Amino acid sequence: MNPSQNALKNLPKSRVELHVHLDGCVRHETLWELAKKKGLQLPGKGTFQELRDALVIKDPVDLKYFLHPFLIFTPYVAGDLDAMERIAYEFCEDEAKNGVTYVEARYCPHFWMGTEDYHGKLKELGEIVNAVNRGFERGETDFGVKAKTILCALNGTGMIKDVLELCKKFKGEGVVGMDIAMNAYDKSETYVEVPLNPEEIAAYEEARKCGIHRTLHAGEAGGADMVQRAVEVYHTERVGHGYRVVESEAIYSSCKEKKIHFETCPWSSYLTGAVPLGTRKHPIVRFAEEGVNFSLNSDDTTLTGRTLRDDYALAASWGLTEAHAIRANFNAAHSCFLPDKEKDHLIQKLYKEINITA
Template sequence: MSVTTLPKVELHLHIEGAAPPSFIRGLAAEKKIDISGIFNERGEYKYTDFWHFLEIYEAATSTLQSPEDFRRLTRAVLAESAASGVVYTEAFLSPDFCGGRDVGAWREYLAAMIEAADEAERQDGITMRGIVTCIRHFGPEKAKETAICAAETAGDWLTGFGIGGDERAGELSDFSWAFDCAREAGLRLTAHAGEWTGPESVREAVDVLHCERIGHGVRAIEDLALVDRLAEDGIVLEVCPGSNVVLGVYPDWRSHPIEKLRARGVKVTVSTDDPPFFHTSMEREFQMLHDTFDWDEGVFDEITRTSLDAAFCDGETRSRIEKRLERRP
């Protein structure tokens, strides 16, 4: 089966983490910033483990210094996603990297990214919406500032709020104020959990932060009572299998629990996380799932419909994407 022509919906993509290495090298050369140490001899991002990955990620992001940089970045990322068959994507955006959590500066960065997204929709047929994400290892006080940025710009385009970064930094309950602020502004909620910490972190994201989606969440499989609860409550997992395998959460694709979770009734979706860091794309994720678990077109259609149903966009946008799915080749 060819997965190339299948339309895809992606819900878990970090905009900075999706930056092609060539794009970051180009920006660094323009600005005369020496970040050569973050690449290997093939010009790819290099890191040794998840925590080193975070350091390399932030070093690469240091080249992104203006709204124009983020406009160009967004356009480049969406072009690559569209080439992989993605018709709708939700990207995590960090005011930490866009004006230092200053609301006025954040508005300028956001406007630049929306401009690029509008151009991509016209030219490449891909629709994007934004989810503001605070960074866990930056601490809860900075997360409050990030939440204020999100609340001040919530609307039809900026539709969600989440948290990423090092899951082992602090407790999710430390970020309750930020999530309450975002919820009161009408933003829908997701949180990274159950990747580097166990099922208890997934339970905390649901019970304490009241998230309707979980970024990763795969280690819920270690607690079958929790798995059944996720299925019963309709909590959606933003699963990134390629990321989990490359970072060593699971040793190989066959060991990944996505099929076990799906078979037990959990709503799973498929995303790339930080695609160039993990040498992946949505097309490759689909191909590996087909090769590993023998997923056929019917399963992929189910995954795509689940993803669209779980998207944080408004009804009009969802209907528009639905029509694109119906017009598939």
């Protein structure tokens, strides 16, 4: 371990991050290096700055526009297990720099397969999971960040069956839960969150029976009814984003009463167009003021060009106080997918880091 690694390992860490896409948090430098090494097409004339300009979203349009850079850079990683391990390791270093003590990073293993013919290839998908786990194990040793994974399916693709089987296989071995997110490869012009897909509903029900934890993207591009569907039909334990739950007082009040955890992401909420410009009070501010169960997260740093520290700074500019931030981290710790004993240890570690007597 070099001196800089030792400094990061011993850096005080008091943040818990629950909504961050590993496959959307790859360093621009790493992507440029991988593309150059493999002779793959780069934007423009192939300079690093042109790549960065093509990947970072500067102005909000909609969620589909926000996700389109995945189509540019995912091929640089696909099929390369060494690159996946490296990305997981570097991710831990970046999390340490942002004061994170525990993170649940989600990713879509199918996305990194390098082929659209992924059905029935559990062995190859398992190798991807193993590569990420190796990177996280090394990262935890070198940087002092505890990292677990949530496996993510893209809706309407049939990926959910594989994700469920992988969650079963790797339960207790780095994987702590499952998720469904938008299909960035979808060619349609319309997008409906949490469509009533019998296959996906059945998978979530089987996961619940098997003790596999569940989160679900909802209320980002769709309305409050999508959040209600996620909670009442898919029986998710947490909701990714969920800002538009405030459009229905009844659904909002129900989620608040049930203590549903909202994994909010300040910068991406703006850049995806999920919260329109000019909104008088951002839903995250309302969550904080009214004691809703929520956390602060970075989502996709490759696309936002921001770090978790920037997300906290943006939330602070809206009026969130240090007390709100501390409460959000304890919300995250209580709502994380760790086993009870490890969760209790994490909570006690947070108390110690911020010098609060439990």
